[in-house]
Amino acid sequence: MALGEFDLIQRYFVRPAPRAVLGVGDDCAVLALSPGMQLAVSTDMLVEGRHFLSTVSPQHLGHKALAVNLSDLAACGARPLAYTLALSLPRAEEAFLSGLAAGLHALADAHGIDLVGGDTTAGPLNLCITVMGEVPAGQALLRSGAKPGDQLWVSHAPGGGLGDARLALEVFRGTLALPGEGFARVRPAMECPQPRVALGQALRGVASAAIDLSDGLMGDLGHVLRRSGAPDAPLGAVIRFDDLPRSAILADQPQALQAQCLLAGGDDYELLFTAPAAHRARVLESAEATGVMVSCIGSLRAEPGIQVLDGQGQAMPTPWAGFDHFKAG
Numbered sequence: 135m136a137l138g139e140f141d142l143i144q145r146y147f148v149r150p151a152p153r154a155v156l157g158v159g160d161d162c163a164v165l166a167l168s169p170g171m172q173l174a175v176s177t178d179m180l181v182e183g184r185h186f187l188s189t190v191s192p193q194h195l196g197h198k199a200l201a202v203n204l205s206d207l208a209a210c211g212a213r214p215l216a217y218t219l220a221l222s223l224p225r226a227e228e229a230f231l232s233g234l235a236a237g238l239h240a241l242a243d244a245h246g247i248d249l250v251g252g253d254t255t256a257g258p259l260n261l262c263i264t265v266m267g268e269v270p271a272g273q274a275l276l277r278s279g280a281k282p283g284d285q286l287w288v289s290h291a292p293g294g295g296l297g298d299a300r301l302a303l304e305v306f307r308g309t310l311a312l313p314g315e316g317f318a319r320v321r322p323a324m325e326c327p328q329p330r331v332a333l334g335q336a337l338r339g340v341a342s343a344a345i346d347l348s349d350g351l352m353g354d355l356g357h358v359l360r361r362s363g364a365p366d367a368p369l370g371a372v373i374r375f376d377d378l379p380r381s382a383i384l385a386d387q388p389q390a391l392q393a394q395c396l397l398a399g400g401d402d403y404e405l406l407f408t409a410p411a412a413h414r415a416r417v418l419e420s421a422e423a424t425g426v427m428v429s430c431i432g433s434l435r436a437e438p439g440i441q442v443l444d445g446q447g448q449a450m451p452t453p454w455a456g457f458d459h460f461k462a463g
């Protein structure tokens with residue numbers, strides 16, 4: 135017999151929510167905030183064909199849907215508390231649901247958060263998650279706050295960097311073949327990103343501004359420069375191309391493809407942040423303490439625009455705008 139809406143919720147999504155005052159099953163979830171903390175809230179929706187391909191495993195889909203949301207909390211320096219899941223799916227297929235739930239629950243457990251509510255409906259496959267976190271009052275990391283002269287940093291995995299998710303996407307699109315193990319090595323960057331939640335919290339009071347990289351470095355840096363500048367005078371930045379961290383697989387690609395993946399790849403879910411030069415040691419300590427690598431990739435300046443310099447100090451062409459769902463072809 136087909137699984138009904140409430141059986142489905144009960145079977146796959148209701149679990150003990152020990153950290154919530156009230157979890158799934160009532161009209162609202164109820165959460166308690168610690169004294170002196172502010173609530174940080176973020177929502178991200180994943181639509182099949184837009185944000186993920188039908189080839190992704192249900193586990194990875196569940197992981198990624200929550201990971202991209204946790205990445206937003208990370209960028210604000212918030213500690214995750216709980217999340218809700220709004221799910222539209224064509225059929226209540228048990229193999230799909232159990233995989234999806236396993237991916238969600240595993241990442242939620244890794245970050246000590248509970249699924250406290252949601253909504254479930256039949257329709258095209260679409261997952262919308264809202265995460266809630268807490269941050270000491272007034273201490274959230276923001277896109278604003280960067281100053282001319284600040285250093286520009288990006289997080290990454292040991293031996294990894296930006297752009298691998300885009301490389302994997304290009305393989306799926308058929309525009310690129312990666313020899314040997316190459317595809318297997320970059321595919322997790324696209325399907326199984328690791329949100330930098332601990333690093334984000336460690337950077338409170340250290341970074342001057344932060345954002346998570348979802349739409350490509352150039353576009354996302356542009357958001358920081360606009361929010362940190364005056365309304366009519368965005369800040370500018372200089373990026374040293376050779377200092378952009380990249381995997382050995384990406385480093386083997388032609389220069390133009392490397393530039394596209396590194397500067398405009400999208401789906402990196404690394405933290406891009408700025409910090410005064412005097413905070414350099416504290417930035418490195420924050421990374422060390424949280425087991426994440428960070429690279430200094432450039433600096434901010436008052437003069438607007440983003441200049442990318444090659445190894446000889448020459449400006450490189452940067453023909454990419456940030457990703458925009460309504461402008462993308």
Ligand code: ADP
Nearest residue numbers: 143147158159160161219221250251252253254
């Ligand atoms: P309402 O009609 O009041 O919105 P629902 O009948 O839609 O409530 O949902 C019943 C309960 O199940 C609520 O507590 C809701 O938060 C929860 N819920 C629904 N869908 C999900 C889901 N996909 N994951 C977790 N909880 C869910």
Ligand code: MG
Nearest residue numbers: 252253254255
């Ligand atoms: Mg409902």
